Amino acid sequence: MEYTRNFIEDTFFYARRMKTFDRVDWQVYFAWVGLMLGLLFSVCGFIGIGFYSGVKYPSYVWNLPLGTFVFIVAISFDTIGHRTVYKQALQKGEALIHHITIGAGISSCLLLCLAYTWPEFLKIPSLCLVALSIFYSVIDELMHWFRFYQGNSDRIEMWSHFFIFLGHTVMIVTWSYWFLMGYPGVKETLQFLPL
Secondary structure, three states: OOOOOOHHHHHHHHHHHHHHOOHHHHHHHHHHHHHHHHHHHHHHHHHHHHHHOOOOOOHHHHHHHHHHHHHHHHHHHHHHHHHOOOHHHHOOOHHHHHHHHHHHHHHHHHHHHHOOOOHHHHHHHHHHHHHHHHHHHHHHHHHHHHHHHOOOOOHHHHHHHHHHHHHHHHHHHHHHHHHHOOOOOHHHHHOOOOO
16 A cells, blocks of 8 residues: 555544544544543542552552553544444445444453452453453444455554554453452442542
8 A cells, every 4th residue: 555644644543533523423433532531530549549558569569550552542533434434435344343342342341340249250251351342343344445456545543543453351351350359449349438
């Protein structure tokens, strides 16, 4: 593929597509990015309350908000292309894969939270959903690469997908590991929450 602009110019060109958003595009954009920002603020709030109250977390726990942040920045770009220039291409199957991946991802996060209270019961379902969210993310990546090779994608979308996959796997693998280690620091933090 030949490029007439440099990477920075391509990034700004890609972002300027937001000017063509209609009302539904803005609703979808804010719902999706807003949902993930809610997750980031919840995670950061919880860990922050514990940290500032003297709770000692294992160092790997900090990868959870880091991965979530990377994921949010990446979807903020990727969703622009999905709601504009690639909207029609996604209707050929990628949109369904996105919905399945999002469903598995959100469900895995919810079950990992509930697994604190019911670890034995929810260990297998939560880890299965984690695995499925990663599996369907791989399928999604394959579909994007296929579209890229056909000339129906660009390097900004592909890089955003790299960071989506990176952010998601860092976030969800960290969260799963934290759960499997018995959620060290969670019990201590809960006593500081204003519940």
